Amino acid sequence: MSAGDTIVAPATPFGYSGIAVVRISGPEAFSILSSLTGGRNFSARRATVSDIKDKCGTTIDRCVITKFSSPSSYTGEDVVEISSHGNPFLVEDIIRISCDFGARPAEAGEFTRRAFLNGKLDLVQVEAVSSLIHSKSSENSRCQQKILHGSLSKILKKIRSDLIDLLGSFEYQMDFSEEVVSSEENKHFSAAIENLLKTVIKLKDSFYLGRLLNRGATVVIAGEPNVGKSTLLNRLAGSERAIVSTVPGTTRDTVEVELLLCGVPVLFVDTAGLRSPKDIIERAGVKRTLNILDRADLIISLTDNPKGKHINHKTKPVIRVLNKSDLNIEKSPEDGIIHISSLKSLGVGKLKKAVSYSLGINKISTDATYLSTTRQHSAIKTCFKALFKALDIAGSQVVDVELLSFELRVALDAIDAILGKTTADDILNHVFRSLCVGK
Numbered sequence: 199m200s201a202g203d204t205i206v207a208p209a210t211p212f213g214y215s216g217i218a219v220v221r222i223s224g225p226e227a228f229s230i231l232s233s234l235t236g237g238r239n240f241s242a243r244r245a246t247v248s249d250i251k252d253k254c255g256t257t258i259d260r261c262v263i264t265k266f267s268s269p270s271s272y273t274g275e276d277v278v279e280i281s282s283h284g285n286p287f288l289v290e291d292i293i294r295i296s297c298d299f300g301a302r303p304a305e306a307g308e309f310t311r312r313a314f315l316n317g318k319l320d321l322v323q324v325e326a327v328s329s330l331i332h333s334k335s336s337e338n339s340r341c342q343q344k345i346l347h348g349s350l351s352k353i354l355k356k357i358r359s360d361l362i363d364l365l366g367s368f369e370y371q372m373d374f375s376e377e378v379v380s381s382e383e384n385k386h387f388s389a390a391i392e393n394l395l396k397t398v399i400k401l402k403d404s405f406y407l408g409r410l411l412n413r414g415a416t417v418v419i420a421g422e423p424n425v426g427k428s429t430l431l432n433r434l435a436g437s438e439r440a441i442v443s444t445v446p447g448t449t450r451d452t453v454e455v456e457l458l459l460c461g462v463p464v465l466f467v468d469t470a471g472l473r474s475p476k477d478i479i480e481r482a483g484v485k486r487t488l489n490i491l492d493r494a495d496l497i498i499s500l501t502d503n504p505k506g507k508h509i510n511h512k513t514k515p516v517i518r519v520l521n522k523s524d525l526n527i528e529k530s531p532e533d534g535i536i537h538i539s540s541l542k543s544l545g546v547g548k549l550k551k552a553v554s555y556s557l558g559i560n561k562i563s564t565d566a567t568y569l570s571t572t573r574q575h576s577a578i579k580t581c582f583k584a585l586f587k588a589l590d591i592a593g594s595q596v597v598d599v600e601l602l603s604f605e606l607r608v609a610l611d612a613i614d615a616i617l618g619k620t621t622a623d624d625i626l627n628h629v630f631r632s633l634c635v636g637k
């Protein structure tokens with residue numbers, strides 16, 4: 199993908215709307231604008247009303263046009279933004295005519311790729327742009343907005359400069375000092391690495407909530423047939439999403455409902471009741487239940503019998519719930535059981551609170567900075583492991599300065615990869631492709 203040419207794309211979705219925006223970026227952006235407007239002159243950053251015409255001089259639409267001169271634009275290149283009437287055929291025409299005058303259609307994320315290549319954004323900011331566009335809650339939007347403004351980059355850059363300082367000291371030792379590292383220096387180095395580790399661990403741990411905010415959580419409602427799983431899902435949804443009947447084994451396919459809890463999109467999944475299947479359709483349903491249980495962040499284990507058996511999962515948190523409390527059934531003898539009536543909508547609010555607590559999302563703060571992509575998380579884990587080894591080496595009787603410096607370099611490379619300084623092309627392509635055309 200050459201950054202030497204000029205690209206054009208719609209910046210708003212295709213459809214009928216008040217206005218639609220077409221964006222042009224690259225060295226020919228202003229000459230294409232001149233051709234589109236019959237040679238008119240435009241001042242930078244001033245919205246100006248002008249007709250857009252095709253090659254034959256036919257007026258296509260009356261638009262509002264703004265131009266941004268390099269480097270003060272989103273991409274860092276010369277940029278033109280054309281706001282036309284919001285009709286998809288007009289947008290197509292403007293793009294086609296821009297191409298007649300020398301532009302080419304942009305690929306997904308190509309404007310942001312240019313912003314990245316021109317040093318306008320680092321890779322965590324690019325990911326924040328993508329997350330901001332796809333965000334499903336105002337809490338997540340606020341968190342991503344902070345990252346876009348540099349909150350995460352600032353923390354990562356501080357780790358980076360501390361690592362460079364440490365490496366400088368070690369490499370000085372290796373080059374000029376014949377002496378073994380003194381125990382005083384050793385203590386100083388260990389303390390510095392420990393400090394770095396604290397920040398890195400905090401970032402590593404922030405991924406749990408950052409991931410939930412950004413991608414959501416899956417909560418699976420499971421239990422024996424007829425205990426009221428589908429009724430509970432309908433209560434949570436506030437509408438009759440799933441079929442409810444007195445016949446055990448009614449639900450076969452999973453039924454999903456998404457709710458926003460503490461800014462996290464939580465997908466509640468109703469499942470086929472767990473028992474020895476009576477026919478092949480029910481067997482397929484039970485198989486689906488077992489599969490989705492493996493992907494759950496949390497399980498709601500539902501029974502309608504105080505002595506009923508609950509699901510025990512080795513790795514997933516489980517909330518145990520006794521349904522049909524309106525039937526005056528005796529209380530469960532076990533501790534920590536939530537009593538509800540899905541039919542009468544009793545205790546459902548309490549259950550939602552328990553879900554928030556169990557997922558830990560009640561602790562989400564829009565003031566905090568979270569890692570939110572798997573790419574960031576796996577690189578910070580590499581950094582953490584290298585710093586951990588470095589601390590171990592620094593604490594030994596005779597410090598192997600060369601090995602120590604090697605581990606610090608691994609940690610530094612990991613931070614550079616997060617920021618996009620040394621990121622492989624295939625990973626970059628993946629990040630930019632997650633953005634839409636026109637962004």
Ligand SMILES: Nc1nc2c(ncn2[C@@H]2O[C@H](COP(=O)(O)OP(=O)(O)OP(=O)(O)O)[C@@H](O)[C@H]2O)c(=O)[nH]1
Pocket residue numbers: 422423424425426427428429430441442443444445446447448449450469470471472521522523524525538539540541542
């Ligand atoms: N009294 C009472 N009845 C309930 C309650 N919740 C569900 N039921 C009834 O229990 C029966 C089964 O409810 P479902 O929601 O279909 O149960 P399910 O667990 O989804 O059943 P399967 O899909 O067969 O696994 C229906 O007749 C519901 O009306 C409740 O809180 N109180």
Ligand SMILES: [Mg+2]
Pocket residue numbers: 427428429440441442448449468469
């Ligand atoms: Mg059901």
